[in-house]
Each structure stands twice: as C-alpha cells, then as structure tokens.
Amino acid sequence: MANIHDVAQHAGVSIATISRMLSGENIRNRAAVERAISELGYRPNASARGLRLGRHHTIAVIVPDISNPYFAALVRGIEERAMAKGFRIIVASSDEKFTAESDVLGGLIDAVDAVAIVPAEASERTRRMLTELGKPVVLIDRTVGENPEFDLVHVDNAGGARMAAEYLLSLGHRRIGVISGRQETLPGQVRHTEFLDVLSAAGVEVKQEDTKIGEFTRAFGHQAACELMDTSSGITAVFVGNNTMAQGALLAFHAAGVSIPGDLSFLCFDDFDLAELLPAPVTVISRPAIAEGHAAADLLLARIDGADAGKPQEFRHMVLPVKLTIRKSCSEPPIH
Amino acid sequence: MANIHDVAQHAGVSIATISRMLSGENIRNRAAVERAISELGYRPNASARGLRLGRHHTIAVIVPDISNPYFAALVRGIEERAMAKGFRIIVASSDEKFTAESDVLGGLIDAVDAVAIVPAEASERTRRMLTELGKPVVLIDRTVGENPEFDLVHVDNAGGARMAAEYLLSLGHRRIGVISGRQETLPGQVRHTEFLDVLSAAGVEVKQEDTKIGEFTRAFGHQAACELMDTSSGITAVFVGNNTMAQGALLAFHAAGVSIPGDLSFLCFDDFDLAELLPAPVTVISRPAIAEGHAAADLLLARIDGADAGKPQEFRHMVLPVKLTIRKSCSEPPIH
DNA sequence: CTGAAAGCGCTAACAA
DNA sequence: TTGTTAGCGCTTTCAG
Numbered sequence A, B: 001m002a003n004i005h006d007v008a009q010h011a012g013v014s015i016a017t018i019s020r021m022l023s024g025e026n027i028r029n030r031a032a033v034e035r036a037i038s039e040l041g042y043r044p045n046a047s048a049r050g051l052r053l054g055r056h057h058t059i060a061v062i063v064p065d066i067s068n069p070y071f072a073a074l075v076r077g078i079e080e081r082a083m084a085k086g087f088r089i090i091v092a093s094s095d096e097k098f099t100a101e102s103d104v105l106g107g108l109i110d111a112v113d114a115v116a117i118v119p120a121e122a123s124e125r126t127r128r129m130l131t132e133l134g135k136p137v138v139l140i141d142r143t144v145g146e147n148p149e150f151d152l153v154h155v156d157n158a159g160g161a162r163m164a165a166e167y168l169l170s171l172g173h174r175r176i177g178v179i180s181g182r183q184e185t186l187p188g189q190v191r192h193t194e195f196l197d198v199l200s201a202a203g204v205e206v207k208q209e210d211t212k213i214g215e216f217t218r219a220f221g222h223q224a225a226c227e228l229m230d231t232s233s234g235i236t237a238v239f240v241g242n243n244t245m246a247q248g249a250l251l252a253f254h255a256a257g258v259s260i261p262g263d264l265s266f267l268c269f270d271d272f273d274l275a276e277l278l279p280a281p282v283t284v285i286s287r288p289a290i291a292e293g294h295a296a297a298d299l300l301l302a303r304i305d306g307a308d309a310g311k312p313q314e315f316r317h318m319v320l321p322v323k324l325t326i327r328k329s330c331s332e333p334p335i336h
Numbered sequence C: 001c002t003g004a005a006a007g008c009g010c011t012a013a014c015a016a
Numbered sequence D: 001t002t003g004t005t006a007g008c009g010c011t012t013t014c015a016g
Helices: A004-011 A015-022 A030-040 A046-053 A069-084 A098-111 A124-133 A157-171 A186-201 A218-231 A243-255 A289-309 B004-011 B015-022 B030-040 B046-053 B069-084 B098-111 B124-133 B157-170 B186-201 B218-231 B243-255 B289-309
Strands: A058-063 A088-093 A114-117 A137-140 A151-155 A176-181 A211-214 A237-240 A265-269 A283-286 A317-320 A323-325 B058-063 B088-093 B114-117 B137-140 B151-155 B176-181 B211-214 B237-240 B265-269 B283-286 B317-320 B323-325
Touching (some): A004 A030, A015 A030, A046 B046, A069 A289, A069 B088, A098 A114, A098 A124, A098 B046, A098 B088, A114 A124, A114 A289, A137 A289, A151 A186, A157 A186, A157 A283, A218 A237, A237 A243, A243 A265, A289 A317, B004 B015, B004 B030, B015 B030, B058 B069, B098 B114, B114 B124, B114 B289, B151 B289, B157 B186, B157 B237, B157 B265, B157 B283, B157 B323, B176 B186, B176 B218, B176 B243, B243 B265, B289 B317
Parallel strands (some): A151 A317, A176 A237, A237 A265, A265 A283, B114 B137, B137 B151, B176 B237
Antiparallel strands (some): A283 A323
16 A cells, blocks of 8 residues: 555655646656556555545435335436546435434545435434535435425426326226325325326315325335225226335235236336336336436535535526336226 | 544543543543533544544445346345444446446545455456455455455355256256356356256257357347247247346247247246236246345455454355245246 | 645554 | 544645
8 A cells, every 4th residue: 555655755756746746737757756656556545635635525325225226226327427527425225214314424424525315204303414414415306394405306206196197087097096105205295195186186086095105115015005905996096106115016916816907007106127027017107217316416516516616506406307108007997 | 523622622631532432441521521522513533533543434345237136135235234333335336347346446445444346357357456455355246366365255056057957857848048147257157057067967958059148138138038039949948147137038038929938938047026926927046135245244344353353364155045936937848 | 846844633652 | 541642644835
C-alpha cells in the first residue's frame, strides 16, 4: 500500500506536487510522477481523502429488500449512473422497518454524500430523521410526512390505477375485488383510492368484503386471495397493487383451481419475469425500475454538485410513466 | 456534525476519555459523557476512524449483475450476516467484465476490509488482481486461476448435474440436448461435463449438434433453444445450465409451440419465482442463494477477526447442497 | 510552479 | 483512571 509520500520520494518531488497533479494541475515533470505512480501501484486513500474533503463519492441506498426484483432493478439503475460519475453505492435492506433505516443511516451518514431511500414509513419521524441527516436525500417510490424537503422519484401510480380500472370497466366488469398494499405508503394509497374513484365515477362500488388491505408481501397476497374466494363468490375480476402480492394471489387462485381469465380476470401493478409464460399470461401495469434508479441518481448527483457550487436548488418531483401491458389474464366477465 | 472535541468540552473531560468510553473502557463520569453524546447527537466519524485504524467495517461485494434474482438473493445473504456483525456492504455489478471488477476494486480496496466476489473470469489475471489486493477474499460460485489462495463458497454443481442426468435417464430419455454456460466458469464447466459423464457412463452420448454452449444469459438461452429446434429434431429432453438461460429457452419453446413435457422434457439448474405456476411447472435443481451469502460472509468475517488476532488460517472451501425439485416439466419420452 | 506545514477526527502510546 | 500528543494520508493555504 504505497502512499503519497512514497510516490513523492520515488519521483523526487514533494507530496504537494503529487496531490496537485492528481487534481489536474500542471506540474513540471509530470512524466516522472506518472511513472512513480504506476510503478508503485499508488491509489489515493479514500478514507484520508474523505476525512480531509468531507466528500466520499459514495451514495447510501436503502431499500426494503434487495432480493425483491423490483428493488434490485432500482438499485442497478442507481448504480449505473453513480458509477459513471465515479460514485459508489452502499446498499442496505430495511425490511420495511424504520428502526433499521435509522440505525443504518446513523452509522453510515458521515461516510456518504447522499442518500437514496425507499422509506418504510410515511411517518413524521422518518421525515425528521432524514432531514436531520443534513445531506441530499431522494425519496423513491414513496413520500414521507408533510411537505418533505426532498427530491422525489415515483411512477404515475394514479394514471396506472386509472388505466387498470378503465380497462376492467371496458371489458364489462361490475363486481371487482381489490388487493392493496399498506395505505401508509404513497403507492399503496394512491393506487387503491384512484382505482376505486374511477370505478365509483362509473357507478361501480367495490364492496367492503371485496377489499383487502395489508402488507406488500407474497404472504399477504396469498391470504387476501384466499379470503376473497371464501367470502365473496361474486367478483369477476381482481386488481392487485404490486408484484409480490400478485404472486401470492396467483398461487392461491391456482391452488384453488380458479381459472384465469375464465372464472376471474386478473390485473396487477408491476411486471414480472415469465409473465408471458403463465397459462394465462398476465396483464399488468408495468413501471420502469431501472429508469427510476437513473432518475434518482441523477437528482442526487445534481444536488451534490449544487451543494459544491453553493447554488441552492428547488426540490424536484419526477414522475415516470407506467404502461398497461395487455396479455391474456383479463377477459369479459363470465355470463350467468 | 458534532465531533469528539465538542463532546469532550461539553462533558468537561478530554477527548481521550470519550474515545476510551466508546471503546468500552471504564471512566469516572460516564453519565455526563453519555448525556453530552446524546445531546449533541454525536456519531464517531467513520472516515477518521478508518484512516486511523485501517479497518472500515465494510465489505465489498462484486457480482455480475445485482438485478439478477440469484445474485440479489446472494447479496441479501451477505448483507444479513455482515449487518449483524456491524459491517456494511458496498455493492457493484461487473457485467461479467474483468476490467470493471479491477477498476471498481482498485478504487475501493482501501476503504474496505474484505471482498466477496463472483468473478467474471477464471483467468490468471483475476487471480493475480485479487491476490494483490492484500485483503481477505471469498470467491462465490466460481473459482479463479490455479490453486487460488482464497476462501471459496459454491454449491454441489457436480451432484446437481448428476441428479439431473440420472433423473432424465430413469425416465427413459436417450437423446438429450444440453444448453450450458461459459466453460471458463466453474459452474459452467462442472455442470456440463458431469452431466455428460453420467449419460456417457450409461451408454448415452450427446451429439455435437445437441450441445449448445454460450453466455449465461436469457438471450443465449433463447438462441440455443431455437438452434436446437432447427437442427436436431430428435431430442426428447433438454438440460439447461442456469435460470437465465432457462427463461430464454422456455420462451423460445413456448413461442414455437413445443409442448412441455409432451414433446420435450425440460430440466434446469436454479429455481425461479412462479415456477409452480407455469403450464408445466418446471422441474429444477435448486440452490440456496441466501445460505451461500451467509456462508461467504461468515468466512470473511472469521478471516477478518483472524487477521486481527494474527492467527493464520487455512483456506476453506464450502460446498452447499442442491436439491432436485421435481415438478411437471419432465416425463417419459414420447413414443414413436 | 513548488515545498513546508497545518489540520480533517480519531486512537493509542506515554506520562502523570 | 486521566490528559497530552503523535500521526493515519490527504488537500490546501501560505511563502517562496
């Protein structure tokens, strides 16, 4: 581990000269220094530089669960942009727990320049914790507290829910079930209410017993589907709020021998691998996870530059489009 | 951002006392210091500590692509164990490129204590690059060069391939196609040759034209399946070396209207989500990605401790078991 | 264009 | 048990 002193000695100059060359200044015998650097395999020490500069070329990325394909793709998007600008990322999973986020960020914050987070809670304490970090923050997919002073990236949840509702309506469905995620989250809440609003405007009300709200998990999706089959025999279509719940629900319907779309039309948010290969290739509202990652990283990188340049910036909200991918899991309701 | 001086002043002691308390020593008025710390919201600066100690409580994790579900699960496993021991992880995707690995690690190495990597190449230059890092390294899933002096975690590829071959043989298949990944990688090579060896021992030879070798990608899997359909009409079963290639192949067979297992039995390495929901739920050799991550992190953490304690350790190879999950994509060959 | 020296925040001798 | 101090590797004044 050669350090700057070794290089200086090797090249017969002072350490200041090395440092200057590394930061792009012109020096007299650049050739000798370059040779010394490559001969010794010198790499500036990141900790020393971070300590001195207060900048670490590192972004903290906190997601609920890195092993969820959607979040993995999101992280990939952030990583691509960050790497391109010479930044690296520290990744942590929160398991949807505020305390995990808080602990991780507490121990991390003075080693990173910015934070990209899919927050577990929309709570006030989350907003406060993030504000107190004193570093650029971008919220992804979900908001937090009231008027958060952060950049924000999410997809057009309302538009997606609207397309879903209109599509189901256009096929003739009038008795529809809904499986939605936690209403304390932005996507959980917006997708749910917007979907119901569109139906309602068309004179279609979703019954209490046809509405299931819970965690964004495969387990809850499964449970909700089972409950729907138990208690409400009348629905002809179901709308599910995300991919993990959708997988659970699909498994439950399949196990119970419910034919899709013969007995039940199925529509959900988020695409997934192999969707085309299912017996009834599933129709989805898909969103661009990688692009969301790109947008989030761009926002952060811009703000880091801005902080350097001393120019304050407005907080920006980026809303990315979703699209309705029609496959074969929805049809007209069965005739009675 | 309060620092140790602020705390010392606030509590009326010297900075050394603070530092001591933080490292668990007994001090006289611990109460006052604790109060000062929480009032000022003091957090020791990670860069300063890293610079001073040369230890960073950080592990670099390099995988080919974090958005691949298998690698995402692997990272999750590493993360779980690392976090539990107070370590954090820096994640980077290499896109199967040596240069990316080398660049990333070069810029990273003096900010981390150890490296977990799924290396892109089994090449000698990879072995050398990793050795020159001078830090604990664990290789996951693949080896590198000859007699690498690293810990190694992988699954029982040979056993899995053997089970696959025996299962297909037991169903009566005699003309079998193989789609395998890059032979420069451990799993690519072992799965391929072991599979062929078992068949060969049973007197079954796989024809040249029924063997497709390429990248571990969805695109290659698709292409290979298409080629198989074009050139070799005689195969009754196909064995695919991993999940991404399997997805591509499945898509191709489906598009061509090949019925599984009616026309063709299908068996692959790696489980995937929704496998049970496919028209022919696919039979797989599945491996424990999270457990591999746990094992890798444990090895690294032990070695970091060992380095501290000055006790040298043997390099350890951990081989985790795989299992044959029989679903419905394999049957007896069609009768002619 | 260059070098000497201060100091980022912390830990670990060393002295008391 | 405590305080003083050197120094981890680097960047950046300040003089030259």
